[in-house]
Amino acid sequence: MHETNKIYQHGTLATLIEGLYEGTLSIGELLKHGDYGIGTVGDLDGEMITMDGKAFQITSEGQVNQLTDNVLVPFATVHFHQPDVSIQFENVAGSILEEQLLELYPYQNLFFGIVIKGTFSKMSTRSVAKQSKPYPTLTAVTAEQSEFSAEHINGTIVGYFTPKLFQGIGAAGFHLHFLSDKMDMGGHILDYHLENGMVSLQPFSSLEQHFPIENDAFLKSNVNVAKLHDEIKLAEN
Numbered sequence: 001m002h003e004t005n006k007i008y009q010h011g012t013l014a015t016l017i018e019g020l021y022e023g024t025l026s027i028g029e030l031l032k033h034g035d036y037g038i039g040t041v042g043d044l045d046g047e048m049i050t051m052d053g054k055a056f057q058i059t060s061e062g063q064v065n066q067l068t069d070n071v072l073v074p075f076a077t078v079h080f081h082q083p084d085v086s087i088q089f090e091n092v093a094g095s096i097l098e099e100q101l102l103e104l105y106p107y108q109n110l111f112f113g114i115v116i117k118g119t120f121s122k123m124s125t126r127s128v129a130k131q132s133k134p135y136p137t138l139t140a141v142t143a144e145q146s147e148f149s150a151e152h153i154n155g156t157i158v159g160y161f162t163p164k165l166f167q168g169i170g171a172a173g174f175h176l177h178f179l180s181d182k183m184d185m186g187g188h189i190l191d192y193h194l195e196n197g198m199v200s201l202q203p204f205s206s207l208e209q210h211f212p213i214e215n216d217a218f219l220k221s222n223v224n225v226a227k228l229h230d231e232i233k234l235a236e237n
């Protein structure tokens with residue numbers, strides 16, 4: 001039996017913001033801790049989404065590739081999907097849906113997983129380009145991100161809500177990635193409108209935060225906490 005009340009994360013958003021993009025955990029190892037999730041790929045080579053125990057990369061060219069077990073990632077969050085709540089929604093903008101979920105469920109101080117399977121009248125995403133050392137900061141990279149958009153598209157959103165208290169481990173609020181059913185469009189979500197679909201929520205009682213203890217750059221990194229909130233806003237919204 002898998003533990004379904006636990007969220008597992010490798011790396012932190014704060015160190016990704018600083019430009020620590022070297023892959024430090026294999027996909028094979030990551031998938032032992034969850035079958036659904038999101039993240040990025042080593043060298044910041046695109047956005048990642050994990051579902052049904054498979055990990056997919058959406059490159060800055062918009063190409064979707066399934067990742068093999070040996071690929072390394074610097075930052076990823078996963079959980080074993082077994083939602084507590086599933087509700088049908090239709091014709092709602094993403095931002096309104098997110099507000100409604102927080103009004104309907106007392107989860108604002110919890111990490112929770114969110115999966116939305118359905119048809120989206122609008123989906124707008126971004127992906128980041130592969131970097132080489134010396135790595136630029138994440139805000140420098142996202143300033144040049146590729147953006148994609150689609151209308152009336154079927155697919156799946158996977159993501160997490162991070163409580164305000166834990167800004168830095170992740171981005172406070174909703175952080176969502178998308179993959180179309182046809183595997184031809186996806187990425188880190190900028191905006192969406194749900195035409196109709198099933199929204200599933202899974203609150204977690206535990207967080208397992210795993211660190212890249214053998215990574216020299218991580219051990220020597222010195223996160224600028226004073227600037228962190230502004231940098232996260234720039235990079236993730």
Ligand SMILES: [Zn+2]
Nearest residue numbers: 175176177188
């Ligand atoms: Zn993302």
